[in-house]
Amino acid sequence: YFLANNFRQKLEELEKEKNSLKFQLPSRHPSISSFLDRFVTQVQAALRWAADHRHEETQLWHENEHKLLRSTYQERMQVLATKRNQLFQEKKWLQKEIEDLRARLAILEAKDQQLRREIEEQDRLIQSQDCELTALLGCVSLRELQEISKAVDGTLASSYQIPFSLDLPGTIKSLQEKERLFSMSIKETTAKVCTSQKLCSTLRRKVSDIETQLPALLEAKMLAVSGSNFGTAKDLTEEIRSLTSEKEGLEGLLNELLVLSARNVRKLERIKDEYTRLKQELEQGEAAFVTSVKENAEKYMEMLEDKLHSCGSQLLQRVWEADLEACQLLIRGFQLKETSCCVFEEEENQMDETEMTADGPSDSEKRKEGHFPKGTEWGTVPCPKHSELKEVTEDILFGAEGHLSEEFFIFSAELGEKCEAISEKLVRLEDQLQTSACRVDEGLAQSLQREIQVVKETLQTVLVQLQPAREAAEEKAGDFLCDSWCPGRQDLKE
Incomplete structure (x- = not known):
């Protein structure tokens, strides 16, 4: 009973507590809710x-x-x-x-x-x-056609041996080029030799002048010493020493120039020998070429003449006649060239013979005086005299002391011969002019007169150009040598 009463009380308390409680989710619990909020x-x-x-x-x-x-x-x-x-x-x-x-x-x-x-x-x-x-x-029959074909083939084969152009072969052209180069080399070497010889002549004159001055200076020095004029003697001694030194320097330079001139002369001789040999070889080659062409042309002409007599075809005859005429003209041209060369050689021989004639007036001059009075338009125009040409030639030699080499004498002789040849040609032209005037050939006379005037003017111009050039070269070479070897030149003049 007692336990039942306790249970009943507890049930009542629980009932009350149950009635006092409300429905709420666990998540609404404050602690859980705060936890959930934080989470x-x-x-x-x-x-x-x-x-x-x-x-x-x-x-x-x-x-x-x-x-x-x-x-x-x-x-x-x-x-x-x-x-x-x-x-x-x-x-x-x-x-x-x-x-x-x-x-x-x-x-x-x-x-x-x-x-x-x-x-x-x-x-x-x-x-x-x-x-x-x-x-x-x-x-035409078949046999005649065969003969014509054979003749044409033969003439064609012979015509091919004649060149279409008369130009010289390449070997001869190369020889001509070598000849031109050798000619230029000869001119250059000759100019060098002439220059060196001219300088040698100038140096010799300077040395000779110094040698002339030294005895006079020595005599003046002795007179000054004997007269107790020692200041003047000292000055003369210095001047003598200066001139002696200058003379030694000029002699040394002269020796060097002589060696150089001799070397150039030998070189010139060697070049001239080679040039002569090359010239001969070139002439032989040209002559052989011309001979070959002439021989082939003559053979072809002979064949054409035979064919012309035997062939009946007019067309071939005309063609062969034209070839024959061309070959004749070719050979005629060679003959005219040879004739002109022979005439030129004869003229040169006549010039040489004229040089050996007397200095008196020639027949041509007498005829000229008879036909052309002096002072008229047909009179002789003044031309360079042989003496003037000779003087220019001697000036080119640069020395009258006899110290020049043989080459220069040869050179001067050649130049003189050329000048005299021009003069003789001038005389012949004047003779022809007089003859044409006598024959009243006015056209030829005028032509010859113009040619004579041109030749004379050319000679006069050459002389006028040579003289100033020679004087200027001498003056320039002399000034150069004096300035180089005369440090006391002004004192010496004073």
Whole structure:
């Protein structure tokens, strides 16, 4: 009973407590609710951080992906551009090939048309030749045709031996070029020799002048010493020493110039020997060439003359007659050339003979005085005398002391001969002028008068040009030597 009462009390208390209690979710419990609030806050913070981190990763991934896509795009575009350029180059190459093929096609078409025209022309020629051959066979026998063919072949073979052009062979042309070079070398070496000889002559004159001054200075020095005029004697001693030193220097330079002149003379002799040998070889080659051409032409002429007598074809006769006339003219030209050379040699011989005649007036001069009075227009125009030419020649030799080499005497003799030859030619022209005037050949007289005037003016001009050049060269060489070897030149003059 007691336990039942306790249980009943507890049940009542529990009933009361049950009635006092209200329905509430566990999550609404303050402690759980605060826990949940804190948990939700942490979860939201974690979510925000995760969202931010994911956004950054997404943005970075997008950026990387964009970069990758952009690089891929650039590479792809570059590849496409390269391929496009290659295709463009191939297109240009193909266009060029097409243009070349079109041009070649045009050339081939033009050539094809030309070949067609030539083929048509050959067909017409063959037809005409067939007609001509038929007509020829009807008029001329086969044996005569064979003889004509044989004659034509023989004449053609002989005509090929005559050159179409009379130009000299290459070997002779090379010899002519060598001859020209040797001639220039001779002129240059001769000029060097002349210059050195002229300087030697000037140096000899300077040395001779010094040798002339030294005895007078020595005598003056002795007089000054005897008169106790030691200051003047000292000055004269210095002057004598200066002149002696100058003389030694001039003699040394003179010896060097003599050695150089001798070397140049030997060189000139050697060059002249080679030039003479080359000239002979050239003349032999030219003569052999002319002889060969003449022999071939004469053989061809003999063959043509035989064929002209035996051939019955008028056409071939006309052709061979023309060839025969051409060969005759060729040989005639060679003969005229040889004749002119012989005439020139005869004129030179006559000039040499004229040089040996007396100095009295010639027959031509007497005739000139008879036909042409002095003072008239037909009178002789003053021309250079032989003495003037000789003086110029002697001036070129640069020395009257007898120290010049044999080459210079030869050179002077050649120059004198040439000048005298010109003078003799002038006299002959005047004789011809007088003869033409006597015969009243007015045209020839005027022509000869003009030629004489030109020759005389040329001679006078040469003399006028040679004289100042000679004087200027001597003065220049003398000044140069005096300035080089006379340091006390002004004192010596005083």
